[in-house]
Amino acid sequence: MSYEVLLYYKFHTIDNPERFCDEHKQFLKDLGVKGRVYVGSEGLNGTVGGTAEQIQQYREFVWSLSGFKDTEFKTEESDVIPFPRLTCKVREEIVSIHVDGLNPSDGGRHMSPTEWRKTMELEDDYVMIDVRNDYESEVGHFEGAITPKVGNFYDFPRWLDEAEIPKDKKVMMYCTGGIRCEKFSVLMKQEGWDDVNQLHGGILNYAKEEDGKHFKGKCFVFDDRLVVPVNKGDLQPIARCEITGKPADSFINCANMKCNKLFVCSEEGAEKYKGCCSEECMNSEYRRPFDPDNAFRPFRKWYNYFDDDFKEREV
Numbered sequence: 001m002s003y004e005v006l007l008y009y010k011f012h013t014i015d016n017p018e019r020f021c022d023e024h025k026q027f028l029k030d031l032g033v034k035g036r037v038y039v040g041s042e043g044l045n046g047t048v049g050g051t052a053e054q055i056q057q058y059r060e061f062v063w064s065l066s067g068f069k070d071t072e073f074k075t076e077e078s079d080v081i082p083f084p085r086l087t088c089k090v091r092e093e094i095v096s097i098h099v100d101g102l103n104p105s106d107g108g109r110h111m112s113p114t115e116w117r118k119t120m121e122l123e124d125d126y127v128m129i130d131v132r133n134d135y136e137s138e139v140g141h142f143e144g145a146i147t148p149k150v151g152n153f154y155d156f157p158r159w160l161d162e163a164e165i166p167k168d169k170k171v172m173m174y175c176t177g178g179i180r181c182e183k184f185s186v187l188m189k190q191e192g193w194d195d196v197n198q199l200h201g202g203i204l205n206y207a208k209e210e211d212g213k214h215f216k217g218k219c220f221v222f223d224d225r226l227v228v229p230v231n232k233g234d235l236q237p238i239a240r241c242e243i244t245g246k247p248a249d250s251f252i253n254c255a256n257m258k259c260n261k262l263f264v265c266s267e268e269g270a271e272k273y274k275g276c277c278s279e280e281c282m283n284s285e286y287r288r289p290f291d292p293d294n295a296f297r298p299f300r301k302w303y304n305y306f307d308d309d310f311k312e313r314e315v
Helices: 015-031 052-064 113-122 135-138 153-163 179-190 202-210 267-272 300-309
Strands: 002-010 034-040 043-048 072-076 086-090 109-111 127-131 140-142 170-174 196-199 215-220 227-229 251-253 262-264
Touching: 002 179, 015 034, 015 043, 015 052, 015 086, 015 300, 043 052, 043 202, 072 202, 072 300, 109 113, 113 170, 127 140, 135 140, 135 215, 135 262, 153 179, 170 179, 170 202, 196 202, 202 215
Parallel strands: 034 086, 109 196, 127 170, 170 196
Antiparallel strands: 002 043, 002 072, 034 043, 140 215, 215 227, 251 262
């Protein structure tokens, strides 16, 4: 059976986020879809999965909400629903950068996927920034992009202070679905960059519109799939297994429950350390039994960790 996965966001003032969230969650529960939806006074951000009929009903529900009729949805097909459960909760920010006063309406100019590709092919006087966390860009990024060594989106303001990017340069930025660029582009403009541009719809939209041309590797996603193809003409891994050093683009959670590190690992590496990231973890009394058939399925505790502690890791 085929399913659909939606990725979407919309910045629009919500006067009562708690009530909005309760009503939204009830609709999602009644509909029977799974995924993660974050509600805040600044808007709505989510990714959900279900049957084609369920997903269409959800689109129509969101479009029916006051202020959300033009919400854009990025849709992908999947063989499974890649979420363990439904989470719908209120957040202070629907994507957390921890900088006050960033109004997305003051952000960068949106570049269509076609314009983005043509700019890469015909121009060279620009700076391209990957506005994602380092473990995301490790397995895939655009040719020539700067891939900051940051673990959280809220680290980007500090990174920008230290990056020494010339303020007369044309800036092109991208993320998975576009939402992180909506805020980071505002910050760059406030800090003195004038020619700030962002990829409309992010990597996932570009993959559909331009077949992922000039993108190397795969795109990290925050669901059971972990990575999805972008440039189907170039699927070679660009990352390397942290254990064997061989090319790989699969992620695994360390089987030591005290560690639970998410890292790039090959099947050979997983076998060597029994699903752990190191020999030390392999010898831990807290190591889960190694199951080679399910080693590359996300461990459910990782989702609890994500939901409760890493609020900023939203696409």
